[in-house]
Amino acid sequence: MASYVLRRIIQAIPILIGISILIFSIVQLAPGSPVDRFRVPRVPPEQIEALIRLYGLDRPVVEQYTSWITAFVQVWRIDAWGYSFIDGRPVIQNITERIPATLLLMGSALIVTIIFSIPIGILAAVKQYSWTDKIITTLATIGYAIPSFLIGIYIWFLGGVVLADLTGELFGTQFGFPLFGRQTLGSDGDPLDLAFHLVLPVTALAIQSIAGWSRYLRASMLDVLRADYVRTAKAKGASGSRVIGKHALRNALIPLITLIGLSIPGLLAGAVITEFIFSYPGLGQLTITAVFQNDYPTIYATSMLFAVFVIAGNLLADILYGVVDPRIKY
Numbered sequence: 001m002a003s004y005v006l007r008r009i010i011q012a013i014p015i016l017i018g019i020s021i022l023i024f025s026i027v028q029l030a031p032g033s034p035v036d037r038f039r040v041p042r043v044p045p046e047q048i049e050a051l052i053r054l055y056g057l058d059r060p061v062v063e064q065y066t067s068w069i070t071a072f073v074q075v076w077r078i079d080a081w082g083y084s085f086i087d088g089r090p091v092i093q094n095i096t097e098r099i100p101a102t103l104l105l106m107g108s109a110l111i112v113t114i115i116f117s118i119p120i121g122i123l124a125a126v127k128q129y130s131w132t133d134k135i136i137t138t139l140a141t142i143g144y145a146i147p148s149f150l151i152g153i154y155i156w157f158l159g160g161v162v163l164a165d166l167t168g169e170l171f172g173t174q175f176g177f178p179l180f181g182r183q184t185l186g187s188d189g190d191p192l193d194l195a196f197h198l199v200l201p202v203t204a205l206a207i208q209s210i211a212g213w214s215r216y217l218r219a220s221m222l223d224v225l226r227a228d229y230v231r232t233a234k235a236k237g238a239s240g241s242r243v244i245g246k247h248a249l250r251n252a253l254i255p256l257i258t259l260i261g262l263s264i265p266g267l268l269a270g271a272v273i274t275e276f277i278f279s280y281p282g283l284g285q286l287t288i289t290a291v292f293q294n295d296y297p298t299i300y301a302t303s304m305l306f307a308v309f310v311i312a313g314n315l316l317a318d319i320l321y322g323v324v325d326p327r328i329k330y
Contacts, residue, residue: 095305148274177199180279264312286302
């Protein structure tokens with residue numbers, strides 16, 4: 001296993017180099033420039049040219065890329081990832097401050113996904129072709145098909161605006177979940193306040209995952225329920241709950257466990273949209289803001305970080321599959 005992990009890490013190096021070239025090229029080809037926001041009548045052209053030289057935008061593209069990627073790998077330096085064109089702070093410092101918020105959001109969404117998708121998938125498989133199965137399958141298909149940004153907007157509106165209006169009419173007091181931010185001003189990191197602010201973004205982020213996982217588990221459970229050892233257990237007189245819990249579910253979860261790693265790209269992509277909709281101070285919001293402001297150093301850094309997360313997620317999926325299924329040898 002150790003040699004396999006080392007081999008995969010070595011194989012990831014050229015992949016990351018290719019991704020870095022692709023990211024750098026896309027950003028360079030995108031319209032606009034970091035100095036565009038300074039192009040106003042009161043700013044003389046000489047100062048614009050001075051900013052271009054200061055940012056190094058007047059150098060050849062190849063030289064810019066070489067300088068950036070050489071510094072980027074020196075993560076022990078505070079200025080390794082450059083300085084933000086927006087606030088002038090080290091990019092690595094901005095990202096470090098935002099990572100805990102994004103990991104909390106993604107981790108909470110993953111836990112919610114596991115809690116809800118497993119019983120839903122089991123119920124759909126056990127009740128195959130029944131109305132319960134049809135309703136679950138239909139809702140899962142709809143939830144999986146709706147774009148994440150639409151789900152976020154719907155949850156934002158229903159959980160914050162509609163719920164507040166409805167409780168106001170019924171009880172005379174409006175109650176709605178927070179629509180923006182990570183915590184209430186002055187709460188000083190109160191866990192209940194943090195959890196309250198997470199309700200809507202976690203719900204928006206978890207819906208698609210629950211839909212996908214439940215469908216996947218349903219298919220896996222159906223395959224296992226047709227297996228010979230399950231028929232043998234039933235023939236020996238084992239109860240239905242024992243057959244499902246001890247024999248079928250345990251084996252059906254083996255391929256599902258790998259989804260923990262493979263879900264990282266989807267959670268990252270969803271987090272970018274969700275954080276922007278709910279103004280959640282994580283990596284996603286930082287990335288969107290950087291794109292709007294043409295903050296090249298931040299775009300480069302966050303994009304490369306997302307690529308590392310995706311590769312690590314795929315490696316984690318392979319490792320977990322080998323751990324839970326002894327038939328897999330690396």
